[in-house]
Amino acid sequence: MAGAQGKVYFIGAGPGDPELLTLKGKRLIEEADVVIYADSLVPESIADFANKDAEVHGSKTMALPEIMELMLASVRQGKKVARIQSGDPSIYGAILEQMRILESNEVEYEIVPGVSAAFAAAAVLKTELTVPEVSQTVIMTRAEGRVSMPPREQLRDLAAHGCSLIVFLSVTRMTKVVRELLAAGYPKETPVAVVYRVGWPEEKVIRGDLSDIAAKVRESKITLQALIMVGEAMNPHLRDPLPASEQPQATSHLYSQDYTHLYRRSPSRPDTFGPRIKSGEERVPLPKVPLSDVSGGH
Ligand SMILES: C[S@@+](CC[C@H](N)C(=O)[O-])C[C@H]1O[C@@H](n2cnc3c(N)ncnc32)[C@H](O)[C@@H]1O
Structure with missing residues (x-):
């Protein structure tokens, strides 16, 4: 007690x-x-x-x-x-x-x-919600229903950003959600996944795009406990191996050879800060750099 x-x-x-x-x-x-x-x-x-x-x-x-x-x-x-x-x-x-x-x-x-179910769903979809050059922003929202949305938070306004969008509490309003997203400017080929009861034995994933997801969800008879995950980041083909010529665009700065951050110095920019590890693992103290000056690194 x-x-x-x-x-x-x-x-x-x-x-x-x-x-x-x-x-x-x-x-x-x-x-x-x-x-x-x-x-x-x-x-x-x-x-x-x-x-x-x-x-x-x-x-x-x-x-x-x-x-x-x-x-x-x-x-x-x-x-x-x-x-x-x-x-x-x-x-x-x-x-x-x-x-x-x-x-x-x-x-x-x-x-x-x-x-959050949002992150469990992203894991099940094997998706990164913030892929460089695809989307760097995630919006979590819901469709208007019994609970009204604050002004400027209508789904159509939020969807206009075209970023990764996670819609809670709205699978029963699938047709309306799709209509709003299309009206906001998402192309009809935009990948969408509906993830039902993620983390439960009955978990189900329905994949499609804005042209067919509403019909697929209707057929599945899912009416609750599902998330609607929208955006190009949900495209499973992003995981396909890329031709060598396209590699740099697809790689996050964090792991890029040319990118220096607090814990790693770029070999191509040896004068920039980062850990300097000499042969034999001897560490040279890092110059003091305020964390606010470090972008992109973890
Ligand atoms: C009241 S909200 C609670 C959300 C919760 N706090 C979270 O962070 O995941 C309930 C809504 O979250 C989503 N949700 C919660 N658990 C879920 C799960 N296991 N699988 C899919 N969606 C889920 C559904 O959209 C559901 O209608």
Whole structure:
């Protein structure tokens, strides 16, 4: 049990696969006295990390006041509460309303990040969302539905950038999404992947382009828990071996021979900063360069 007053931990569960839960998230679930998990999107196998004496509640049938009452009553008894949410809690996690209530009750809380379904889907697609000369920007958004979009965040406006676009909570509005993306200027050949329940045993990937994806999704009968991943970065052919003459365009600066960064000096630009490793691994101290001056490197 926690001290005089307990504490709430919002824990990102990742997309579903328990192995994508962080070690910190797992430890906190194991230590919790009360576990409240979003059982519409978080599998029971993650709540199963709770210790045998913990109270475990699925929250899909609970309204917010009920969840908050349970949290507040538990922390007043000095208990540790693990509030487990899908993916990363900061993305469509509706944590703000929960945090406000905790703040107004002076309850201590912490957020433990998780792997968003967006990144799990990118991994399943074997895609890099930020490919040089293809897209250097990722937009995560949703189509307007019951929740209205703020002005200037209409899908059509966002899509006008033509970058990698990840659309949450919108697979039931596939036709509308496609219409908006085409109207924004994405060519109809733009690759699209719909990833259903990534990280779950029933995971499914539907690939297509803007001309056929809506029909494919309709046929698949997928109506929830899916992401729409749009953009040239989703093109599986980007992974095809390139002719030697095209190599430089396709390579990120980070690994380029000619690119110097804090940890590696370009052989073609020996006067620039970077680690100077002499024969026998002797290290020469690096000149002090503010990190803000280093671009492109990790
Ligand atoms: C309430 S939002 C939660 C998003 C979550 N916080 C995240 O970072 O992934 C629910 C939406 O996220 C997407 N989603 C969540 N889990 C998913 C999964 N395992 N596979 C595919 N999409 C998922 C779907 O678009 C779903 O409608």
